[in-house]
Amino acid sequence: MLMNAGSSIRNFLKSSDFLKSLLVTFGIVLPIIIGISLDMLPYFLSVAIGMFLTSSSDVPGSRRHKSIGILTATLIAMLATIVTTFAAANLYILLPIMAILVFAISFISVYGFRASLISFSGLLAIVLSFAHKQTGIDILIHTLLIGAGGLWSLLLSVSFHPLLQKRQINNGLTECLSLTAKYIRIRGKLAIENTNESNLKTELYDLQVKINDSHESLRELLLNERQTSGFSNFKRKQLLIFIELIDILELSLANPANYERINKIFEHHEKVTDPFIELVFELSNRLEQLALCMGKGKKLTPIKDLEPIINRCRLNIQDYIATVKLPQAREGALLLHNLLDYEEKQLQKIQSIERIYQDLESNRKSSLRNKEGQRFITHQDYDLNILRENFSFKSPIFKHSARLTIAMLVGFSIGIIFSIQNAYWILLTMVVIMRPGYTLTKERSKHRLYGTLIGAGIAAVIVLLTQNTYVYAMLSVISLMLALSFIQKNYRTSSIFITLSVIFIYALIKPDAFEVIEFRVLDTLTGALIAMLTISFLWPAWESSGIKSIIVQAIKANRNYLTEINNYYHHQKDNTTAYKLARKEAFLEMGNLNAAFQRMSQEPKSRQQNLGKIYEIVGLNHTFLAAVAALGTFILSNKNKTVSHSFELIIESIDTNLTQALQTAQNEELIDSIKEDKVAEAYGQLEEKYNELVAIRTQELEREENKPIDPGFRKNLQEARLISDQLKWLVTISGSLKKAVIEFEGKKS
Structure with a gap:
């Protein structure tokens, strides 16, 4: 207990939040001490107030963005102070002036998070104007000294920016590692726990929101600083860790995707999957251990060898085949092989992060060029038209x-x-x-x-x-x-x-x-x-009135993600930027939908309209994203020379379901569905390809009963089975999602 408390205190003292608070407190207290020593406290108190007002706008980001933010907050704080203080002399003038100022300054928040903090500085300035009433020339002096406090805040921010940013990135990566470890652990629990499934899914959705926030913050810190001069070697390694973490999230989302099918196939052979589940938890522990070492700034402690567990997974596959016998065991064996492949890829990603952390990849280059990396940052548009577009109820x-x-x-x-x-x-x-x-x-x-x-x-x-x-x-x-x-x-x-x-x-x-x-x-x-x-x-502003637009954005992002996977499957170029951008947007929009649903569930019961149906839509969106991620990770890892017509037809069917869901939500005329007999025919063609491979393997076993399967041939079997199953599942999920949206719209009307 005491050790945990001590560790928490040490982590707190090392955090960027504590360092920043130390810096801001120093910036506030120093002018006050100088003012007391010079017997000029009222003047230096104004400087301290300026420092306090503008410090809130100093949030993680590039030096340029932080500087512009602090300067803007300083100007708005000065304007709010001087106008409010002058108007305070007459109540009839003050009330309308105050109304205009409060509305105008709070309306700046339409420009995003940093703008909302600048707005907060201006609103605080209005409030504090009533705490220290000034008259005559003192109003101007007080305002100018607040401006001086803003410049003092800027000087401290710029001076300590490298140190603060370094700690913010390190803490951000540590937090991201820990959150990803928890995400993997809950995914593992979902595979084995049926009684607590609802609570686990809620926890999973909440974690995804936090991970998305962590990713966005790290993108801003790692990709938006000094793009013209490129990356330092230290920052390049941090970027590589971040890239691997995103890939791990995608793998964990896809691994395993279809719990129901796994439970059904191994209903009478539960022990077969035990080492696979154990491996999931060990991967989570390994990431958590890495997070602890990074947080403490220590060398990586001796790592548990996971090869024995992987060998047990392989042996269990063989035992399953020996017990159930082919051909009945083939489907389950291929599923387990695919599952093991996913987990081994996760292990490789984690080992890559460990090597980077241990400085064993110092010469490796970042896979993101500066211009390319900029595309992954969520840029804020500061066009004046945004004010005009938002000027309505x-x-x-x-x-x-x-x-x-x-x-x-x-x-x-x-x-x-x-x-x-x-x-x-x-x-x-x-x-x-x-x-x-x-x-x-x-x-x-x-x-x-x-x-x-x-x-x-x-x-x-x-x-x-x-x-x-x-x-x-x-x-x-x-x-x-x-x-x-x-x-x-x-x-x-x-x-x-x-x-x-x-x-x-x-x-x-x-x-x-x-x-x-x-x-x-x-x-x-x-x-x-x-x-x-x-x-x-x-x-x-009840969430029920705005959640439909968030649902639409999540479905659009999933649809675009599937489109980019399909494009890559056709062309398979080395550049995966478009795929990764689509993946990023799908993860972000899913996180936004999760967050909106969580807010809605905390509103008064009378305002929770169609909560059950919305929960179903959220769950289907999440399941669809998991299935798409599973398909995407497999296609990226397995090159394919030709794409069959049946694959294209099924993808078109999935896309049609998503399009119809979007059209229903947006009250548009529905496009025609793909005929069911054509989809069934496409299923048959995919099954036929799989059956042809099975027949070849069966002939081999007839000639030689214990002949080991060729690894390349097994890969072909895995691909045929996995792609066929994933496509069927995606059709089912997209159809269920379309149905849920139609029912949701029906209940609303």
Whole structure:
């Protein structure tokens, strides 16, 4: 227990979040110390505020993107500060000005994640303008010093960018390794557990969302920095690890894809698959071990030899054939051979990562050229047309901006009417917790309330035990640093330390700390209540109203993934960029659908329209993606000179099912289906090819009963069986998906 706690603390202290919080805390505290020493605290406090306001926009990315983000946040914070402070002199001017500012600044979020954090800086600037009221020339001085604080933030960010980015990449790879290991482990559990299948699938979907986020962050960090100068050797090796991790995810998604069929074939021979399942868990453990070593920065510890388990897998295949006898055992044996091939490929990928980590592949070149790598980054479009397109109540960001504006005005009015001390805390609470969706707002509200109450309780105990201002000062700095460390990973914990920091800062200024605690809790409750009422009754953004478009995008991405696999199967060029781009989009869109469903399941029961049918669609999409990944990994690994007409016809049938599902969801006229007799004929032709190979093998065994099968011939058998089975399964899944979408649309209407 103590060892685990110690390890967690060490990992936390090594994390990029802690390093960044240390840097931001230093950037805030240093001006305050200088101000106190020079007896010019009010001026240097403005610099500290500027540093605090702009630090939130400093998120992982290239030096250029971070610099532009901080400078933009600085300009918006200055504009918000000077306009709000000047307008504050007249309430009738302030209210409309405040409404325009809040709406305009929050509307910037249409440009993505970094823009939303820049928007957050501007909204914070509006709120903090009410905390430090200025008059006359002091308004201009205060605004310019906030700008100086923004430049100070930029200087620290640029100076420590290499160190911070190195740690962010290392932590990102460590996290990705660990998440992928968990993903493989759950896939293994799904193959053997029937009673807990629903919970395991939910956990699997949640993991895929996290892995997608991890992949996107790593793409931004690894592929978007100094593209013109290329990669350093160190970064090239990190990129190679990342590429292998993506391939491992695809393999784990496809391995094994059809659990039902495996369970059916080996219903009376369960022990046959035991070493295969054991190998899955050992692969997961191996990745987890690698993640631990990378996280600690240590050499890779001695690795368990998996060859004995692989040999047991091979022996079990032979024993199965000897027990069941050919030809009855052939289908199961080929399935096990394919399964073992997948697991051996996973092992090869993991061993490749281990060699890279141990610096044994220092001369290997990255498989992604700079220009090619840029295509894998999700670029944000900053066209002004995006503002125009989103300027309607059809846009979630527009509704969120309008909702936040009204909530802020209501909160501000309550503060004035009831003469609430530090009423800007109400506004601050709303700015921090309100999100475009109900679920996220509800979650942050709960975390904010729990954090505030726990933080207030801890602060009350400390205030009772000591009245020492030096203790308050030290605790306020430590609390601020810890609050910033946890703000992205654990908002509830962050809220505890934010509350502690605020209370200790005010305890330094005001003698009655308990009064500060009382108002802090009251204002937080008021802000959270207003936030929840507005998100529930003002143009509520329920997931059920927008999930159809996410379903459409997921089906489109899966369809495109299948198309690229088909293109590669026909042409089989060395360049797999188009295939990998399609794979990336399919994984991302599936993750988006998983996340949307999770949010929907946490909304009020009355708003969970067709939840069961949507869950079915999510599951079918995930199963289809797994089946496509299985087909894709096999085709990429096995060259084929000719593509049969039957293969093309079945692919066309699958594509037609997906197209009809999309047309149904988009209320379009359906295209004609492929005739069932033609599909059946294509199945027959694929079976015929397989049966011809079986006949050749049967003749060999008739001439020589124990003649070993030629490895190349066995590969042909595996290909014929696997491709035939995968295509049949894809037709079934796509048909079920089409049916589910039709039923979903029928229930809606």
